Structure formats: structure tokens, C-alpha cells
Amino acid sequence: MLANLYAAFGLVFDPYVLAVILGSSIFGLFMGAIPGLSATMAVALLVPVTFFMPPVPAVAAMVSATAMAIFSGDIPGCLLRIPGTPSSAAYTDEAYAMTMKGKGEIALGASLVFSVIGGLFGTLVLILAAPALAELALKFSSFEYFWLVLMGLTCAIFIASENPLKGFVSLFIGMFIASIGMGNPSGVPRFTFDNTDLLGGVSLVPLMVGMFAMSEVLRFAVSRDQKMEIPGGAVGNVFKGMWDLMWKYPKSVLRGSVLGTLVGALPGAGADIAAWMSYAMSKKCSKEPEKFGTGHPEGIVESGAANNSALAGAWIPALVFGIPGDSITAIVIGVLYMKNLNPGPMIFVENPVSMYAIFIVFILANLLMLPLGYWCIKVSKRILKVPRNILMPLILLFCIVGSYATNNSVSDVGIMLVFGLLAYLMEENGFPVAPAVLGVVLGGMLEEHFVTSMIKADGEVLAFFSRPIAGTLGVCTILLWVLPLVVSRLRRKQLAQV
Template sequence: MDIMLQAIGLVFDPQVLLVILFSGAFGMFMGAIPGLSATMATALLVPVTFFMPPVPALASIVTATAMAIFAGDLPGALLRIPGTPASAAYTDEAYAMTRKGQAELVLGVGLCSAVIGGLFGALVLTFTAPALAEFALKFSSFEYFWLACLGLTSAAFISTDVPVKGVISLMIGLLIATVGIDPTAGHPRFTFGSVELMGGVNFIPAMIGMFAVAEVLRSVTSTAEPVKVKFGHFGNVFRGVGGVLLRYKKNLLRGSVIGTLVGALPGAGSDIAAWISYAVSKKFSKEPEKFGTGHVEGIVDAGASNNAGLGGTWVPALVFGIPGDSITAIVIGVLYVKGMNPGPTVFLEQPELIYSVFVTFFLANLFMIPLGYVAIKSSTQLLRVPRNVLMPIILMFCIVGTFAINNTVFGVGIMVVLGLVAYVMEENGFPIAPAILGLVLGGLLERSFMTSMIKADGNLLAFFERPIAAVLGIITVMIWFSPLVLRMRRKGASPAGDV
């Protein structure tokens, strides 16, 4: 208790509070601009943190990350261009609500879900960090293989109309994920002699291209009248939000739990948590047919999962020095610079600094309410800007954001090519979301499968020998075969119904 009070005193220092405020505004800006992700926001803050003491340095990263993850929802809902990868799972759903004149509701629900999910993740991080990290360390390549399969399976639920087209889209994403050096044999694949392609296709340029550039191309080539978005009255952003959250309170809890658990798995992060939460929401919804048409239920799940995942990713990072995602990989570097070696001993040697991180998580999520409100009120002006003015500006930000990742024009080329691919796909009715999912999870799937096969000497039964792997495997296989079983049951029941 004394340590927690000491940590509260460290965080509520005027200098630290000022750092949190400015970092929050910076994170909101970075997340709201397509191409400038939460990871980029963190990377840009690192040089600044070198001149700060440990508490404000860590507080700035925690706050900027939390704000950027939420702010990614803003261009996703208003322009169908996700600001961060974590927002990609439900961009189509949010944009569909905007087109129905519910932009205010979808952004209000997204903000409140993010705050509640973030507070839940912070609570779990504070009280159960060692236990969760211990559980995550039990995951070997076998468990990661089934986790990747489970994530890819959700593509079938994300795809709206034609499941076959969803599977084809998924395969395109997996194909793109195979570009580069084979992780097992070390042999280059599909590189066509290009040295740049040996490192694989970077996810950020791919996502910007497949969402943002494709949207720009669609806007330029469309001969139809632009869709008139109903503005409604942008007064109180929180109007109607309470009723939605009360109705879907179980979804809120479920999304927060999934986000925290998936976030605690090294390498998973908020991106995968959002995809899984959205897919689970659709699977267990009483109104699954409404998903994709502008239904708020999936946004409650995935919005809560996004920010809950942030707390989860810090669990393995702080307790065992294993990054939960790309952001905490950067954070571990900052911890070492500040003389805080992540691991179990850090709780004994510098507990007040670790607990100050926990306090900052709570504070950052509470700060998100006023900062998010201001961001929403400002961002709705995007809808009033003519598309022929807005699209070139967005394209410029996309090019700058993509170039800034590795300071190379090659990334911009990847963005343009995949933007053209996505445009052709969508024009022919193929959804983009499964392709993005395949690209995200393809590397994890291949690495874990090949590593597991080497360990098991080619024995496929080894994938079911470990308890956690067996549970995940059985659940995944049951989901795979459930459509077939349901179809057979319907066929069996139909003759009796006809009598």
C-alpha cells in the first residue's frame, strides 16, 4: 500500500501531469492520421524520453499509445480509412454506421468502450501481472499455431456475403505473408531478385495501401454521385451511449477479457485481439445478419478489446522482458536506458517505478474522455470537407507515413501496388479484411508450424499432446467443422418439416 501511495505521488507531480497531457494530444493526432500508427507515435517519442526522468518518460509512452489506439477509430468511422491497425477489424462496420447518420453514436460508443476496456486492462495489469505472464510463458510453438489458426478462422465470420470470396481473400493475404526469407530454410521466396523484398512485406504500408489508397482510387474513379452522409446534430457525443453500453454490457466485459488475455500473449497485441473480439461478437450475436450493415454490437466488443489489450501487452514486457507487441518492444529499450531491467527482480528493486506505470494507465484512460471528446468534435469537420480536396491530402499523409517507417521509397511502392490489388478485389466483391488478417497472422502461422514440426519430428499428433494446445486445437477444429455439421442437421431435419 505504501508503494502504491508513493507511486501516486510520483505520477501526480505537475511536471508528469503536463507530460501526460501533451503526450495524450500527440497520441490523438498520430492515431487520427492514416499511416501514422501508435507504434510510430511511440518510436517518435523515444528520443524525447532520453531527456526525461523514468516516470514521465514511461508516462508519455503509455498515454500516447492509449490515445493513438482510440484515435485510429476516427478516420475509420468517418472516411473508412483506419488510423491504426487495431482499428482495421471494424472499420467497415463503423463507416456503415456513419453513412446511416450515426457517426456521433459510433464514435461515442467507441470512446467509452475504449476507456472501459483500458481501465479493465489496467486493473488486470496491476493485480494479476505475474500470474498472466506465467500463463503466457507456457505457450510454445504448438499453442501459437492453434492461436494463429483460430485468428484466421475468424476471417470466415468477418466475411459478410460470400464465404468463398472471404477464403480467397484470406489466401491472398497469406500469400503476401510468404514473401521474403523462409524462416526455417533461410531461402528467399517470391522476391524476384529484389533485396528489399527479402525482409518481407511490411504490414503498415500494406494496410495503408489496401485501405487508404484503395479508398482514394475508388473516390477518383467513381462516376456515381458521392454518398451523402447524414450529419445529424453533432451536439452531445455521449447521447445514447449509456443505453448501448447497458444493452451490450456482456459484450463490453467479453471484449475486455479477450483483449487482456490476447494482449498478454507475446507477439499478439491489440491488433489480433480486435479481430478475434469482433469475430466472437458476430459468432455469438443474436443478430449476426446485421453485422456489416452498421451494427454497433461488434464495435463495443472490439473497441473495448483494443485498449484492454494495451494493459495485457505490458504484462510479459514488465515481468519477463518479453515484448507483447511492437510498442512494448520499444518500451523494453526505454526501460533499459532508464536503468530498469525488466524481469521479476524489477518488482523488488524499483517497485515504485513499476506501480507508477500502473497508475499512469488508469490516469491515461481517464484523460481519454476529455481529449477524445475534443478529438471527436474536431474530426467530424472531416465530413464537411469536399472529397476532391480531402483525398489528395489523405494520399499525401499516406505517402509521408509510409516513407517514414523505413525512410525508403520502396515502402511507398508496396503501398501503391497493394492499393491497386485491394481496389480490384473490392470492385469484384472480395472483402479486404480477411486479406489483412492473413497478412498479420501468416508469419506467426508459418513459424509456429515449422518449429512445431521440427520439434515433433513430423508427428502431427504432437499438436494435441500439450493440454493448452489440445484445448485450442479442439476448439479450432470444432469451429472448422461446425458449418458442415449444421448443414447436415438441417438436411436431416428438412424431410420431417415437409411432412
């Protein structure tokens, strides 16, 4: 083992590999920080480059770019209320509210520091417990996934702030959007209005760019009397106060890291779902839930740890069983096969040096995130000095280019514009956008797993509780629905007695 570990260190700390890690990290930071681009796109663009690389630097490039892109997606979310990646969308409003209060450096610092902590935790779990967690993930059938998705949708109501009814409406708008196209179990076109561009459904990236970025452009165009400078001033020392946050929210850091790793290890889940669930969990378990949405760092601490720990978690089923944990590892698996690192239980026996090298790269990429992330934040602070009447047209340009680049389709630009207008109208009338986005992400999965489970069970509803894990998740989900109602009723009785 020591000989393999020594050989792995030699592979990773080769000047060529280190140069690849550095270059891929800077590329990932750029891709994540540009709204409309994503970590998945960064990895996809790196695939042709890896054709000419040996196995270790090829995988190192993907690991480094992914880790950096997931973090840097928080930067435009914090400064401009435009999430750079889907996993940043869960706490974009929270981070932007902190910037509006002049606490942008705390939000960015929390995103950076706790992303590193979460990433290192996920890597530790990947190293120590990959086979066990992958085996647990394989026990999930459509019944377990149905309850997991339903729990995630329930979390959207917790995210939805003080008005649950408007949260429900927003959630169902998102689920309706998810039902558009042929991506349903029966393969029947729905709500396409004979438009062939909608047969494949609504693309998530143009939708998110529209709902978060285009809506801001519209808001500025309508309210020209607002300040021309982005409030909050220059970003100061992002590491100041991080130790205090660590001591104040240790449970949040641990909870986000654990939940992110577990959700990441579930095939098809990914960092974005982990971030949404962690933010909702943070609000539910917080001693100050009323502060969420007003610029409170607790949710950012937990979600930031979750989305980066989910990255390492997604590699568990990918390496051990060849099952992608998310869209990124789906691409990585193809590269692993191309480099003769065939995923499966025997990969640790046949290629132990390469596996140790990948683990070392994970640790190195997360540690490298601290200096490079700090540099990226300091460069990004220049955005604060740009007048909004110059900045907004540039953002509109990025919206159009980012939406078009997703599928090289003009119709995606139209989707971006339509959903930008929809998000603007929703927010102007007090309807939160976050549940709608979560409804789009999880709506299709809910229908697919429900129909599959009903076919398996021959229409027997109790089958959803027949398996141990499914039954536990089902009971927990129902308790999430019932407990708030019971607590509310008990409080009313106590008030009536007083």
C-alpha cells in the same frame, strides 16, 4: 505498501509529470488519427525525448501516447474508412457503414467509451494478476501458438460475411502476400522476382494504407457521380446512447475486455490481433449476426474494449519477465533498462514506488481519454464539411507521405499503390478486404510455428495435441470448422423432412 502508494501518487501528480502526460496524450491522438502513422511509431518517436526525463515521466509519456493513439485510429476509420492504426482495421467497415447511415456519433462514442472501459479493465488485471497471467503466457510453446494463429485465421472467415468462399480466397491472398521475402523458417527468398526491396517482405503499414485508403481514392476517381460531401452530417453528442449500449451488450463488453487482456498478455500478439479476434467472436456469439457489416454497433463495442485492454495486457509479460507482449512494449523494455527499471520478477521488490506510479499513470491516461478523445472527435468532424474532390487529393498525399515515412523507402509508396489497386478490384468484385489483411498479419506466424513444431515433434502430427493447452486450443479450432457444417447439414435434413 501505503507508504509506497503515497510516494507513487506524489510522483505522478507532480506538475511536470502531468504536463508530460497531457502533451504525450495530444501527440498520441495526432499520431493515431493520421493514416499511415501508428501507436508504435508514436512510441518510437518519443524514445529520444525520454533520454532527458526521469523514469516515471518517461514511461508515462509512452503509456499515454499509446492509449490515445490506439483509440484515435478509430476516427479516420469511422469518418473516411481509413484505419489510423492496424488495431482499428478489424471494425473499420462496420464503423464507416454507421457513418453512412448517419450514426457516426454512435460509432465514435462506442469506440471512445468502450476503449476507456477496456483500458481500465486491462489495467486492473495488470495490477492484480500480472505474475499469474505472465506465467500462463510463458507456458505457450510453438504448438499453442500454431493453434492460436489458426484460430485467428478461422475467425477471418466469420468476419468474411455472407460469402465464405470469397472470404477463403481473400484470406489466401493475404497469406500469399505474407510469404513474400526471406522472412520464413528456411530464409529462402520467395516471390521476390529478383527485387531486393522485397527481400524483407511486404511492409504492413504501406499495405494497409493502400488497401484501405488508396482504394477509397481510386473508388472516388472512378465514380465521380457520388456525393461530394461525406454522408452522415455533423457528429453530434458522442456520449448519447452509450448507457443504452452498455445495458444492451454487457456480455460483449466483458468478453472483449477479457479476451483483449489475455491476447495482449501473449508475447507477440498485440492489440491488432485482439481486435480481429474480438470482432469475429462478437459476430459468432451475436443474436443478430446478419446485421454485422451493415452498421451494427455490437462488434465495435467488443473490439473497442479489446484493443485497449490488450495494451495493458501486453505490459504483463514485459514487466514481470522482460518479454514484450507487442511491438510497443518491445520499445518500452529498452527504455525501462535505460532508466534502471530492469524488467523481471524482482522489479516489484526493487522499484515498488515506480511500479505503483506506472499503474496510476495507466488509470489516469484511460480516464483522460474521455475529455481529450471527445475534443479530438469534435475537431475531426470538420473533415465532414470538406468536399470530397478536395479531401481525396489530401488523403492521397497522406497515403504517399505515410507509406514513405515507414521505412524512408520509395518502394513502399509503390507497394501502397499496388495494394490499393488490388483492394479496389477485390471490393468491386465482392471479395472482402479484412480477411486478406488478417492473412498478412498472421500468415508468417502460422508458417513459423508450424515448422518449429514439426521439427520439435520430429514430424509427429499427434504432438500438436500432446500438451494440455495446445490440445484444448486444437479441439476448439477443429470444432469451429466442424460445427457450422454439422448445423448446416442438420438444418437441411429438417427442411427436407418438412
